[in-house]
Amino acid sequence: MPPSDTDTTPRNRDDDVIIRAKDVTVRFGSKTILDGLSLDVRRGEILGFVGASGTGKSVLLRTILGLNAKQSGTIEVFGVDYERADEAARLSVEQRWGVLFQQGALFSSLTVLENIQVPMREYLDISPKLMDELARLKIDLVGLAADAADKYPSELSGGMIKRAALARALALDPDIVFLDEPTSGLDPIGAADFDELIMTLRDTLGLTVYMVTHDLDSLFQACDRIAVLGKKKVLVEGPLQTMLDFEDDWVKSYFHGKRARYVVPKDENPYFSGNE
Ligand SMILES: Nc1ncnc2c1ncn2[C@@H]1O[C@H](COP(=O)(O)OP(=O)(O)OP(=O)(O)O)[C@@H](O)[C@H]1O
């Protein structure tokens, strides 16, 4: 059982927190990307993470995953400080998260089935037959047809690639999935279908979802909580209403801008005049 499960501090509801980033600072050379960033991710939530392009959303994700060094601060995942953990603790954390990266969602030289089996080969000691069966279950879980298994990424549509990449992220039955711009490049209907899938998986598997997105529809329809990256830290976090009420130029133009008028429910959008 991870340490977070045994920490009963009621004040912080620590048993609900599966990622805790505190005062994280990340620099590349003389350029500071994150400066004293703190963020909690709670068990079972779909957290939408937004911010202007180039502010460091992917950098934070990679830092949580231990792929980028940080200069200061702490990050605990399932109560484990990954950076300080020993090999065994790291392995157990790695098996409890799945990732859909912004770039390079799938290996182009492998079929969908083989792509999904990459994490299985790395972490599980199971027979090829069982691995095939498990991978086909994941293909079904994400709503792909069975014949997608033997296709290469170049033979798939953008939406199918995202689903296949999600199937790979789910390969080890993780507790949390990190999705970096999962609906970018999809048409609105494809994106809405993907959001539906995420919500269904959260409800049926009890998944926690950390979703970096620019997609306002996703933020409004799928996310329980939103965190905004700005000024090198989490500028504001909370439910949609907190975003709508927050006084900051970027947050205002993002959540009340022209695009937002189409997705913010009229009765929740104080800026909707009814004539547009
Ligand atoms: N390995 C690296 N070395 C140096 N600079 C980097 C590195 N990775 C990212 N950066 C810089 O960090 C900044 C934040 O990049 P990041 O990719 O996190 O932005 P983002 O918020 O994810 O943007 P987008 O919404 O466009 O995906 C950028 O200025 C980028 O050039």
Ligand SMILES: [Mg+2]
């Ligand atoms: Mg990014």
